[in-house]
Amino acid sequence: MDPTGLGLPPLLAAFVFGLLGGAHCIGMCGGIMSALTFAVPPSMRSPARLSGLLLGYNLGRILSYMTAGALVASLGTVIALSSTARIILQLFAAVMLILMALYIADWWKGLLRVEAVGKRLWRYLEPIGRRLMPVISIPQAIGLGAGGGWLPCGPVYSMLAWSLAIADPVxxxxxxxxxxxxxxxxxxxxxxxxxxxxxxxRHRATRTLAALSIIAFAIWQLVSLLGVGIAH
Known part of the structure; x- marks a missing residue:
């Protein structure tokens, strides 16, 4: 059994991490989305058009996440050529889950420190996004979202670290x-x-319950890995 395989529990953990980390996403992307809607000429600000632009932006953002996940996981396939390396990556995935749970519960915010890693890249991408403004079409919104998906973001980088451990692009x-x-x-x-x-x-009970559930899954991963190690 491969603890990094994508059954329902890890996918649910990823969804919960995105849902409860949404407040951070508002801080990172909310300003861009507000600028996107306010830059639309008043004569074109119909609810349908604005909704389409917002959905287009988020589609582009998620496509960027998927692209980054596939690229990082491809690197993982190279790293995980030996059985020892695979076990190390799986241990890394379990540790990342625990760190993500601590972030969700507001017990530790250290994941946000990794945002500094992407600030240098964002200097080159931000001017490209500015050229797309004002956004008046869905393709433009998708393009802006595709660039926004590379914003320096601790939760995103944490998920990419998990993708590395999965070592499968798809x-x-x-x-x-x-x-x-x-x-x-x-x-x-x-x-x-x-x-x-x-x-x-934001409710403490919600965040604590979600964090404890993810930690329990991470512990299950570690126990599974311990069993694999003993078998070897």
């Missing part, structure tokens, strides 16, 4: 897609629904 892309879908509610809902969802996401 599974890496799928993992990042599910994580991206988890971030959508916090970014798309508005008004009363947004306040209700925000209250649920």
């Amino acid at each position: 599974r890496g892309a799928l993992l990042m897609a599910v994580f991206g879908l988890g971030t959508l509610p916090a970014l798309l809902v508005t008004g009363f629904a947004a306040r209700q969802l925000g209250a649920l996401i």
Whole structure:
């Protein structure tokens, strides 16, 4: 049994991490999405058009996540050529899950420190995104989202580290897609629904329960790996 395989538990963990990390996504992407909608000429600001632009932006963002996940997981296939390396990557995946759970529960925010890694790359991508403004078409919105998907983001980098351990490009892309879908509610809902969802996401009991569930899954991974090590 490969603990990094993508059954329902790891996909659910990825979705929950995206959902409960949505507040951070609002901080990173919310400004871009606001600029996107306000830059549309008043005569073209119909609800249908604005909704299409927001969905296009998030589609581009998630496609970037999937691309990055596939690339990083491809690197993992090279690293995991030996059985020892595979076990090390699987241990790394379990540790990343525990760190993600600590982040979700607000017990430790160290994952945010890795955002510094991507700031240098973002200097080159940000000017490209500015050239797409004002966005008045869905293809433009998708393009802007594709660039926004490379914003320096601790939760995204954490998921990419997990993709590395999975060492399968298709599974890496799928993992990042599910994580991206988890971030959508916090970014798309508005008004009363947004306040209700925000209250649920921020509630300590919700975050603690989700964190404990992910930690339990990570422990199961570690126990599975211990069994594999003893068998070898």
